[in-house]
Amino acid sequence: MKNKYSVFSLIKNALSQHENWQQAWGNPEPKKEYDAIIVGGGGHGLATAYYLAKKHNLKNIAVLEKGWIGGGNTGRNTTIIRSNYLWDASAGLYDHALKLWENLSQELNYNVMFSQRGVMNLAHNLQDVRDLKRRTHANRLNGIDAVWLNTEEVKKFCPIINTSPDIRYPVLGGTLQRRAGTARHDAVAWGYARGASEMGVDIIQNCEVKGIKRNGDRVEGLETNKGFIKTNKIGVVAAGHSSVIANMAGLKLPLESKPLQALVSEPVKPIIDTVVMSNAVHAYVSQSDKGELVIGAGTDSYVSYTQRGSHNIVEETLKAILELYPIFSRMKMLRQWGGIVDICPDASPIISKTNIKGLYFNCGWGTGGFKATPGSGDLFAHTIANDEPHKLNAAFNLNRFVSGDLVDEHGAAAVAH
Amino acid sequence: MFLINCPFCGERDQSEFSSGGEAHIVRPKQPTELSDDEWAEYLFMRKNIKGIQFERWNHVHGCRKWFNVVRDTSNDKILSVYKMGEKPPVNYK
Numbered sequence: 001m002k003n004k005y006s007v008f009s010l011i012k013n014a015l016s017q018h019e020n021w022q023q024a025w026g027n028p029e030p031k032k033e034y035d036a037i038i039v040g041g042g043g044h045g046l047a048t049a050y051y052l053a054k055k056h057n058l059k060n061i062a063v064l065e066k067g068w069i070g071g072g073n074t075g076r077n078t079t080i081i082r083s084n085y086l087w088d089a090s091a092g093l094y095d096h097a098l099k100l101w102e103n104l105s106q107e108l109n110y111n112v113m114f115s116q117r118g119v120m121n122l123a124h125n126l127q128d129v130r131d132l133k134r135r136t137h138a139n140r141l142n143g144i145d146a147v148w149l150n151t152e153e154v155k156k157f158c159p160i161i162n163t164s165p166d167i168r169y170p171v172l173g174g175t176l177q178r179r180a181g182t183a184r185h186d187a188v189a190w191g192y193a194r195g196a197s198e199m200g201v202d203i204i205q206n207c208e209v210k211g212i213k214r215n216g217d218r219v220e221g222l223e224t225n226k227g228f229i230k231t232n233k234i235g236v237v238a239a240g241h242s243s244v245i246a247n248m249a250g251l252k253l254p255l256e257s258k259p260l261q262a263l264v265s266e267p268v269k270p271i272i273d274t275v276v277m278s279n280a281v282h283a284y285v286s287q288s289d290k291g292e293l294v295i296g297a298g299t300d301s302y303v304s305y306t307q308r309g310s311h312n313i314v315e316e317t318l319k320a321i322l323e324l325y326p327i328f329s330r331m332k333m334l335r336q337w338g339g340i341v342d343i344c345p346d347a348s349p350i351i352s353k354t355n356i357k358g359l360y361f362n363c364g365w366g367t368g369g370f371k372a373t374p375g376s377g378d379l380f381a382h383t384i385a386n387d388e389p390h391k392l393n394a395a396f397n398l399n400r401f402v403s404g405d406l407v408d409e410h411g412a413a414a415v416a417h
Numbered sequence: 418m419f420l421i422n423c424p425f426c427g428e429r430d431q432s433e434f435s436s437g438g439e440a441h442i443v444r445p446k447q448p449t450e451l452s453d454d455e456w457a458e459y460l461f462m463r464k465n466i467k468g469i470q471f472e473r474w475n476h477v478h479g480c481r482k483w484f485n486v487v488r489d490t491s492n493d494k495i496l497s498v499y500k501m502g503e504k505p506p507v508n509y510k
Binding site for chain 1: 419438462
């Protein structure tokens with residue numbers, strides 16, 4: 001790497017008042033033609049470009065981003081990373097990603113602040129208890145760490161939780177994945193962008209795709225606001241806007257795009273050193289390294305591309321947070337925002353070829369795509385480079401909605417989608 | 418968050434309603450004759466439009482009746498409301 005980050009580079013740049021840091025990635029104008037183009041410069045898109053260049057030796061590639069990199073859902077999520085999914089296909093996919101997370105800072109020479117602080121999922125009724133216990137068994141059969149905690153153990157692990165038996169949604173126990181945790185979301189996009197740019201990938205920001213040029217059953221290039229760009233391989237990683245891009249190629253996807261909200265509080269001293277998710281009451285909370293509580297809410301029920309959400313959704317989430325953590329009753333919330341998430345009928349993603357040659361889609365991550373960023377990029381790069389899925393994403397093809405072989409993670413994934 | 422003008426009850430808060438998704442998806446007349454592709458199209462594929470979308474809503478915490486709405490999904494503005502069985506307004510495409 002040309003400008004390797006290390007303690008020495010930090011000292012050297014400190015001595016020159018930090019005025020000589022090099023630009024971390026280039027800002028090129030698009031070329032006339034590329035071997036492959038990735039549409040969408042979020043974490044998944046940049047990771048795809050990074051692994052295409054690194055593992056599949058495709059150097060003449062571009063990432064097109066209509067805004068700025070990492071400005072979409074990559075910068076809008078609650079940064080939770082875990083792999084405790086029920087079904088074998090999902091477990092394989094998400095644990096592949098988790099294993100890549102464990103070495104990502106070293107791999108990218110960029111501190112993504114991956115913190116394996118554990119993720120705890122709470123059970124509030126008997127059915128939750130049965131479902132979550134079943135899931136811990138399924139996880140362990142797939143080699144994924146998972147333990148069941150009873151109410152006392154939950155309290156011991158996270159003492160600020162209200163475990164009183166007479167609250168509306170009493171805590172009857174929970175599951176814990178210790179290898180799970182959080183990471184710094186922007187750093188993931190920036191680290192992949194820097195790594196990809198270093199290998200010659202063109203990252204083109206403020207470049208919006210306006211149309212897909214087709215010749216019969218294959219793609220020929222993209223119309224953009226920076227002119228026509230020729231290519232015969234297009235990988236679309238456009239999250240909430242996947243259907244919009246698909247429509248340009250005359251394709252329909254099994255997706256609905258909905259606003260998903262999150263909010264952060266004012267910063268306070270360390271109070272919660274893990275991630276706690278509650279499926280039934282729809283409240284997720286962790287604490288950022290700056291000290292803010294990071295709170296995830298639910299999706300709105302209707303299709304919308306507005307990147308904001310309804311107030312009643314936030315209100316319900318905060319009600320639940322207050323009941324579970326009475327200590328937060330006087331916390332002030334600083335910011336609230338929404339991201340547009342593309343949800344599949346079975347709440348599992350699509351990493352797939354399409355019936356148009358050279359057009360690939362990586363979408364449908366719904367409310368939980370951040371955790372999969374490295375794995376998604378790696379497997380999508382494999383799919384694009386070989387025109388065949390990797391065995392880990394074979395189940396996540398578009399054809400499953402025709403064959404009926406769905407990966408039904410609705411509810412099964414320990415999270416209300 | 419927005420207000421919806423229920424054709425039976427008048428203007429109410431959106432939180433009183435539940436969204437029924439894309440409107441005018443016709444139920445297959447002869448389900449036994451459908452191919453797998455046609456089933457996938459009917460059950461799963463959605464237009465998911467950014468812009469003017471025709472959709473169904475139910476006033477679930479009110480009169481509990483279903484009706485249709487024309488809404489711009491890029492800004493959540495409601496352009497028209499019409500009852501079930503009525504023809505969709507022609508001035509929106």
